[in-house]
Amino acid sequence: MELKEKYESYKKDNPKARIYDCAKALAVSEAQLLLTQLSDDVVLLKNDIWAILQELPRLGHVMALTRNDACVHERKGIYPTPSNEGHVVLFHNDDIDLRIFIQSWAYSFAVKVKDLWSVQFFDTAGLAVHKVYLTKESDSIHVYEELVHAYRAEDQSYFTIQAPTALSDISVPDTEIHIDQFQEDWLKMKDSHEFFGLLRKHNLQRTQALRLAPDGFAEQLAADRFFEILNQASVQEVPVMVFVSNKGCIQIHSGLITKLVTMDNWFNVLDTNFNLHLNIDAIDQIWLVRKPSTDGDVHALEVYDKKGNLIVQLFGKRKPGIPELESWRSLLQVQKIEN
Incomplete structure (x- = not known):
């Protein structure tokens, strides 16, 4: 198998590569x-993702x-019982807070590498959407083995994942956007989650929407402001919510850093139950964004x-x-002034 040989060769030459x-x-x-x-x-x-999620x-x-x-984004804790809302599966407690877009999840594996046991989930293109690792506190290797036995696929032979065709860019140039209507819709938001519908309605990319936002509702900051805001949140003990997402999952940490x-x-948060690893070189834009809600304006970095x-x-820690x-x-106001 050509790919298997390439993989083994690459690992041999790069033993520390994940x-x-x-x-x-x-x-x-x-x-x-895999x-x-x-x-x-x-x-x-x-191929029974929902059943496996209920076992976590x-x-x-x-x-x-x-x-x-x-x-x-890495968060330690115990998974609560999930709820299936149709298009989204929710895990929500003080430790594990996930929003899963299950329609894009396609494959799952049980993976043991040395002393690491994990259950890993992938989308239709084979890209990782979420992984669950046992810890030293798990004391549940027997449960893991039961899960593997119960959900092991009958056919364990190699196959090629047929990745779906990539979607073309559907963004619309600024000149074709009804900016006044878009800004009016922005100001009418009652919940920050309505932002996704706003983007779809006006065929906008996220950063394009921020550029065209109502005056005072989106401001681009210097790159170093992000790190300073996290530093000040740590020093001042301001609890935050940290969201990291891909096409299949949003994972949230709520609390102090x-x-x-x-x-x-790499910029890292290395706390006992929460780790964040951010590639500094990948950062291009930092925005301070204000969105209306029924509870007052909500500010996000x-x-x-x-x-x-x-x-x-990043948000300040809050609940609906x-x-x-x-x-x-x-x-944020202090950092905005210093920006």
Whole structure:
């Protein structure tokens, strides 16, 4: 098998490379590489994602990982019982907070590498959307083994994932946007989640929408402001919400952040139950965004890459029905002035 040989050769030459990096280097998906490794330690699971998701609480204390090309979000805790809202599956407690767009999830694997046990999920293109790792506190290897036995796919042979055709760019130039109507719709928002519908209605890319936002509702900041805001949130003990997403999953940390460390081109939050790893080189734009809601205006810090993809979002910690933290708003106001 040609790909299997290429993968083994690359790992031999790059022993510290993670499977994500190997897949990038070999121009294939992570799931495609896992299919070359099918064995007792790498098991393709049945095509019953919802049933497998319902088993995750049984694993006990685990680490949930969601990433995109520029940022990795890791949160430790115990999965709550999920709820299936049709187009979205929700896990929500103080530790594990996920919004899963299950229609794009297609493959799952149980993967054991040395002393790491994990359940990994992939979309229709074989791209990783979410991973669950047992921790030293899990004490649930037997549950993991039961899950693998119950959901092991009958056919454990290699196959090629047929990636769907990439969607063409449907963005519309500024000159064709009804800017007045768009801005009016922005000001009518009652919840920040309505922003997605606003983009679809006006055929806007996210950064394009920010450029065309009503006066005072979106301001581009210098790149260093992002790191200073996180630093001040840590120093002032302002609890935040950190969102990282890909096409299949949004993962959220809510709470304080304390240990901030920059290593080479990576900015990291290295707390006991929450880790964030952000590739500094991937950052192209930082925006301070204000959106109306029934609880008052909500301010977000949004980070984008060169293609206009959202990398990470920060909010002050809040729940529906509760106004935004004044401490978060004050922190942002100071940074806005210094910008």
